[in-house]
Amino acid sequence: MYLRKFTGMQSRLLFLLLLTTSAVFAQKNLYIFYPSIVRPQTIQDKVEKVFHGTTVTVFGRYNDFTAKIEIEPPDMVITKTMLIRQLGSYTTVLNGFRNGKSEDKYVLLSINQPVDPKSITSETLIGSIDILGRNGMNTFVSQFFPTTPKLKRVTKMEDLLPLLTFNMTAAILVQEPAVSYFKATSNLKFNVTPLPPTKDGIVALGIKDGIDPGKTIVALKSVDEEIRAFFEIDLWK
Amino acid sequence: MLRKRIILCHLLILLMVSIISAKDVILVIRNDGKDFIDVLKGMMVELREDFYIKDKVIDKKTDVNDIVEEIHSTNPKLVVLMDNASISLFKRYQQGLKKNEPLIPSVSIMGVLVGDAIASLKNASGISYEIPIVTSIVSLRTIIKSPMQKVGVIRRDYLKEFLEQNRKFCEMEGIEIIDIALPNKSDKYKSLLRNGLKDLIEQKNVDVLWVPNDNEFLQPEIIQDVWIPTAKKSKIPIVVGVEVLVRPQLDFGTFAVLPDHISLGSQVAEMIYDISDNNWMCESNRVDPPLAVYKIINVLQSKRKFNVREEDLGTVDKKVK
Numbered sequence: 001m002y003l004r005k006f007t008g009m010q011s012r013l014l015f016l017l018l019l020t021t022s023a024v025f026a027q028k029n030l031y032i033f034y035p036s037i038v039r040p041q042t043i044q045d046k047v048e049k050v051f052h053g054t055t056v057t058v059f060g061r062y063n064d065f066t067a068k069i070e071i072e073p074p075d076m077v078i079t080k081t082m083l084i085r086q087l088g089s090y091t092t093v094l095n096g097f098r099n100g101k102s103e104d105k106y107v108l109l110s111i112n113q114p115v116d117p118k119s120i121t122s123e124t125l126i127g128s129i130d131i132l133g134r135n136g137m138n139t140f141v142s143q144f145f146p147t148t149p150k151l152k153r154v155t156k157m158e159d160l161l162p163l164l165t166f167n168m169t170a171a172i173l174v175q176e177p178a179v180s181y182f183k184a185t186s187n188l189k190f191n192v193t194p195l196p197p198t199k200d201g202i203v204a205l206g207i208k209d210g211i212d213p214g215k216t217i218v219a220l221k222s223v224d225e226e227i228r229a230f231f232e233i234d235l236w237k
Numbered sequence: 238m239l240r241k242r243i244i245l246c247h248l249l250i251l252l253m254v255s256i257i258s259a260k261d262v263i264l265v266i267r268n269d270g271k272d273f274i275d276v277l278k279g280m281m282v283e284l285r286e287d288f289y290i291k292d293k294v295i296d297k298k299t300d301v302n303d304i305v306e307e308i309h310s311t312n313p314k315l316v317v318l319m320d321n322a323s324i325s326l327f328k329r330y331q332q333g334l335k336k337n338e339p340l341i342p343s344v345s346i347m348g349v350l351v352g353d354a355i356a357s358l359k360n361a362s363g364i365s366y367e368i369p370i371v372t373s374i375v376s377l378r379t380i381i382k383s384p385m386q387k388v389g390v391i392r393r394d395y396l397k398e399f400l401e402q403n404r405k406f407c408e409m410e411g412i413e414i415i416d417i418a419l420p421n422k423s424d425k426y427k428s429l430l431r432n433g434l435k436d437l438i439e440q441k442n443v444d445v446l447w448v449p450n451d452n453e454f455l456q457p458e459i460i461q462d463v464w465i466p467t468a469k470k471s472k473i474p475i476v477v478g479v480e481v482l483v484r485p486q487l488d489f490g491t492f493a494v495l496p497d498h499i500s501l502g503s504q505v506a507e508m509i510y511d512i513s514d515n516n517w518m519c520e521s522n523r524v525d526p527p528l529a530v531y532k533i534i535n536v537l538q539s540k541r542k543f544n545v546r547e548e549d550l551g552t553v554d555k556k557v558k
Contacts, residue, residue: 039554042551150514162526187410
């Protein structure tokens with residue numbers, strides 16, 4: 001009885017108002033994938049407290065991360081810089097820094113004997129955590145050696161240790177900060193062989209083209225040490 | 238008009254079939270169940286771009302003729318066999334092959350002692366389902382800070398080889414396995430287990446107990462009368478391989494280490510790519526250990542008995558409270 005029909009103009013105005021309101025108050029989506037020994041849920045519990053008005057989802061596996069992006073692309077991602085590049089439709093707006101540098105350092109970890117990177121052949125088995133998929137990882141790893149070795153990809157950081165324990169690979173390729181995790185976890189006699197520096201960044205915030213990052217950049221720059229430690233960095237810049 | 242649409246539909250179907258058939262087929266033979274489906278999911282994400290996965294679900298009525306028919310109709314490049322029932326069927330299929338018929342490579346997973354199960358198969362490889370003791374103890378050592386140099390194990394004779402392989406890997410980590418072997422058949426497991434556990438804990442002073450997934454040892458009556466009273470009395474952590482045994486209400490297991498099925502699927506996919514790179518030939522019956530595990534902790538017990546703090550649990554997949 002109290003309802004009355006809207007005129008055409010009123011309907012259009014109401015529609016525009018609703019559209020503007022939903023755009024202003026819409027939750028932004030942030031997906032995070034970073035290889036870590038800490039479980040995704042633990043990271044998510046800590047991180048979502050920092051980003052008010054943002055729905056945070058943390059992934060523990062490359063495949064889960066990329067599959068979700070295919071179905072429901074988020075507004076923002078925090079992940080390895082080269083993965084942001086591989087995704088295509090995201091632009092890096094903030095980088096993670098470790099000891100003043102944003103470039104990542106990698107090492108070969110082997111047991112008993114050191115592994116000379118120059119001696120790697122196409123038959124040498126090297127273990128690595130999967131951060132780029134089969135083809136992406138082959139391309140990424142080949143920058144360190146004279147030829148692309150046979151890669152054994154695993155889904156989680158700690159799954160690399162059995163590759164050495166059970167002698168399934170000659171070495172594992174890890175980021176430099178991960179060495180302390182392996183040394184603290186295992187009593188195996190590790191040999192660390194540094195690899196040539198890469199131009200790839202450690203971690204970055206990527207924003208989907210056309211999306212306003214809003215307060216995310218400010219929030220990320222001010223996260224505490226515990227959250228920065230998940231990404232093995234000491235500064236967001 | 239209708240006729241045109243029907244022709245168009247036929248063309249589309251033909252196109253799809255040709256796209257599908259352009260890829261090599263991987264045949265999966267498995268039982269029904271969530272764990273099998275999780276492995277399949279893990280495999281498919283990795284393989285879908287390069288292979289077409291044909292899923293054959295078997296049951297008690299499935300016989301070797303069904304397998305022969307499936308293989309003839311799909312012409313797979315490789316067969317994935319999930320659990321011992323699938324391995325047995327494929328074994329019978331292979332035994333029925335004529336001399337010049339090709340040997341399709343296989344990857345066997347999720348069976349009991351896969352290495353033994355595929356010993357008589359040709360062009361075969363696999364991934365064992367039993368989690369290596371070293372993997373479980375090293376994982377627990379990162380959470381519970383008490384010393385873990387001596388692991389006590391009571392097992393039946395059939396696990397001898399598994400244990401000897403594990404002994405070598407544990408030694409590399411500074412872990413000694415102290416085991417007691419029981420006969421494969423006995424009607425006195427209750428008393429044998431009670432005495433054995435007393436010996437391991439009180440005489441041999443083991444730091445941790447590792448419980449094999451042995452149905453004979455995990456009968457409800459034995460759990461109630463032997464394992465639970467032992468766990469309540471002892472001050473050492475107990476590692477199990479079944480989630481239900483770390484339920485706080487039982488106050489039995491401290492830590493459960495299970496296969497991570499989705500990651501197991503990825504590991505199978507890696508093995509399939511290796512075999513494909515090797516011209517579809519398996520390395521002589523190679524069996525790899527499972528790489529990824531799913532860790533569950535009994536939070537109540539671990540906090541009460543071993544002073545574990547919440548911040549020590551960041552690497553655990555599931556916290557049971």
